[in-house]
Amino acid sequence: MKNLDSVFAAYLFAWGIFFFYYLSVARRASALRDELKHLKDSLNRGK
Amino acid sequence: MSLLSNTGALLGKELRTEFRSLELLTTTVVFILVIIVLFSFTFDPTSSESRRFGPGLLWLAFLFAASLMLQPCFLREQTNDTLSALRLSVGDPFAIFLAKLCANTLFLLFTELLMLPLFAVLYNVNILPAFHWLLLVLFLGSLGVSLAGTALSAISAQARMRELLLPLLLLPLLTPVLVASTEVTVGLLDRNPYMQWKGVGFLATFDLVFLTALWLFGEHLLEE
Amino acid sequence: MAKHALGSAVVVLLVVAAAYGAFFIAPTDVRQGLIYRILFLHVSSAWTGLTAFFICFVGNLMYVWRRTPQWDWLGTSAAEVGLAFTTVVLVTGPIWAHPVWGIWWTWDARLTSTFVLWLLYVSYLLLRTLVEEPDRRALFSALFGVFAFLDVPLVFGSIRWWRTQHPQPVVMGGPGSSLDPTMWKVLFFSWIAMLGLMTLLLLARYKLEAMRGDFEVVRREAEAA
16 A cells, blocks of 8 residues: 555654653653662661 | 833833844844855745745744844843842733834844845845835734743743744744745735735734733743 | 553544544545545644644643643643644654645645744743743743744634635645535544543643652652751
8 A cells, every 4th residue: 555654654653652642751850760769778878 | 101101111121222232133144144144055046036035034034034033032130139029019910022023123123124125126026016014914923023032021030042943933833924925925925915804814813813912811920 | 550551542542543544434535535534643743733832832831820830831831732633643744745735835825833832842841841840831831822822823814815815735625615415424433542642642642741740849848858
């Protein structure tokens, strides 16, 4: 079928963008969670 | 009429400050001249090509110049903290914006009117037949640029990388001004000049929207 | 946790169903053949991006009025999510244009306007990285966000007018130009699916921003101690 590859490419790119965005948010959240825990621990130790 | 009298007083201050040294106007004029000359290398400036590309390049030059010229608008108020003094001296902070807006529009118009005949000579374009309409477009376009630029310079003055930030914030926002001004100017510089009122309508709408936005939100831009 | 997993599952199902509809339920277009099916992805992403930017606008207005950080978190999250959807629009546009017109980019009205929209909100996010003080950052980005959103109809309107002066190949015809009722239904369903996806991404991004807020509070506590 003509242009089927283009249509597939469009959907793949789109889902890829959404997926990588979600991954980036999850990664940032995980890093922040770790930093927050580390900070809270050092705060408690200080107390 | 306290707003008007405050605005008048502050506008006087802005104009006096600039005309004392003229450094902003002279550097802006020379900058536009440099761009106009550089643009001539990017296409073959025959008469018909100039009529096609000239207006867009001219307005682009004005926009670039404005994004640099508007930098000191609020930046210079940071030395000696004169902004606090200004805020205390007026009841309505909108007066500060109104004064700076008028000053910036006047400065822009001044540089544009200076550059227009030069542009006409360098690019062999006839600006005389529709000169009065050109004035209208220049005014509405400059007002739009000043409206957005004055507001955003209040933001960029307090940010890092302000020299890059102001153009970055300002230029996309001014897309309607560039599009409408260019299109109307193309019509006015045609061999048989014609007026495109829809473009003028866009410019007037942009000016009205942003004037209202500045009136509604301007005081927040000047918060401590 | 279970609610979140259920919600994610529903969204994934919706998105897959929308893709199925786009490929198998929507009838073939006589003029453009298979390639027009990108429309269901392209147009629904555009509408969803604008919806996200509208949510950003609401967050910005509310922040200027209320000054509670939650509105700033909403504004920032919605701007980023909107940018993701707008990026999809800008990527699928050329993928559609190339087989049909033989060129990757055509400065047609909607693509050009979408590009400017994209630049506006990239600037919004860049502004946030360049203002140090959190309250100032929230206020300035909220104000710029308001100006940017007010500019959006002017951008789209003026560029569309400009294009009537200088016609160019139009990517996909206008939305709603010669779409039959089944296509409309599939398009609408695609939009619902995209809105679900937008909500999912928005929630995740909002939680991240809320955590950043907590982090700031704890960090200030640590510095004071």
